[in-house]
Amino acid sequence: MPELSWGAASDTGRVRSNNEDNLFVSDGLFVVADGMGGHRGGEVASQIAVAALRANFSDQTVDGLIEAVRRANDAVFSHATDDPDLRGMGTTLVALAPIDEDDDTALAVVNVGDSRMYLFRDGELERVTEDHSLVEEMVRDGRISPDEALTHPRRNIVTRALGIDDNVEVDGYPVVPYKGDRFVLCSDGLYDEVDDARIAATLRRFADPGEAANELVRLANDSGGHDNISVIVVDVVDDGGRAEGASKALARDRRTTTSASSPDLAGFTAEAPARPAGAARVEPESRPEPEPPRPRRLTWRVAVFVLVLLVVLAGAAGAIGWYARKSFHVGFDGDQVTIFKGRQGGLLWFDPTVVERTGIARADVPPARLRQLEDGNEVASLDEARRYVANLQDQIDALDPPTTTTTTTTPTASSTSSGATTTAAPPP
Ligand code: MG
Secondary structure, eight states: OOEEEEEEEEEOOSSOSSOOEEEEEETTEEEEEEEEOTTTHHHHHHHHHHHHHHHHOOSOSHHHHHHHHHHHHHHHHHHHHHOGGGTTOEEEEEEEEEOOOTTSOOEEEEEESSOEEEEEETTEEEEOSOOOBHHHHHHHTTSSOHHHHHHOTTTTOBSOOBTSSSSOOOEEEEEOOOTTOEEEEEOHHHHTTSOHHHHHHHHHHOOSHHHHHHHHHHHHHHTTOOSOEEEEEEEEEEOTTSSTTOHHHHHHHHHHHHHHSOGGGTTOOBOOOOOOTTOTTOOGGGTTSOOOOOOOOOOHHHHHHHHHHHHHHHHHHHHHHHHHHSOEEEEEETTEEEEEESOTTOBTTBOOEEEEEEEEEGGGSOHHHHHHHHHOEEESSHHHHHHHHHHHHHHHHHHSOTTOOOOOSOTTOEEEETTEEEEOOOOO
């Protein structure tokens, strides 16, 4: 088993009249419990839980520690049921204990509620436990940000606690410690007042675990001390040679950990514990294995978004179509003057369509009009298009009267009449 040294501190804080936290330290078990319940309830619940845990922790395995927590739950629940004054009391609990594993250097961690354990390793602080609290669930669901959780008015509501029900879900898993590791067990009275950066800075400054624990409690009080504050600092003094010359093994373990544990536990070596017989409600496996991403589902929000998008796209297409097709133009279809509906050249996928063929050939069009018709003479209406064609026909007729009677005598002569140029055809 690893050689450990530790220090602990607990304080009522600056606001509460009594300390409902309870802690226990020995070389075989470290516990922080944060009681809740009116009158004396919280104080009693945390005391009963710690005492029952100590009494029932005999099988030094992860499963043994989980089972002891469930016996502690039984004890608090039965007291709460039997004594009307204590009805509704409960307590959180986080515990760390050396256990008999194959390599005999492992520790076991259990928690229920929002008391926490941190690991300080290589100068970095990582949270080991997951809070069973309303705000943490809201953060996981994406309803609030981690920063909002820090000041959320309902941040002290826990979703799991000992003594509330005759059964309890317990998170439990082993930790492989390395020399130099520092574990911090604490109630929410610490982390509600002192952020992770200040906790880490304190652990860097104070090498002695007792001094570090006292300083953390002092910082929490200086920040307001709104709740009871309990802190245990456990240092790994000797790991049986695990860390010595084991940088390669450490790197390998960390790679294993990174792929086999939750993001919170990066750099923290944990193994998935076996589920104890009959422990249907214990969820240790959920911690080492990150949850697979949930498949995307078509929610009503997505459906409404898609529907609105389709309506907008249909409206835009309709507007473009209306704009492209609202006018007419007179141009050439092949070599024939033609009235088209729509803009010359079309717009996007709206091509102009033939409305009327006029029977006027390109060769008959006066040169002055050719360019205009090549470009497509745009008009507002079909009537206007027809008037344009009639005018064109008049111009052509004036140039080359349909009677074909030659009225001039000079083949090259030309004259202007009524604004139209008349050119004589050569004599036969
Ligand atoms: Mg508290």
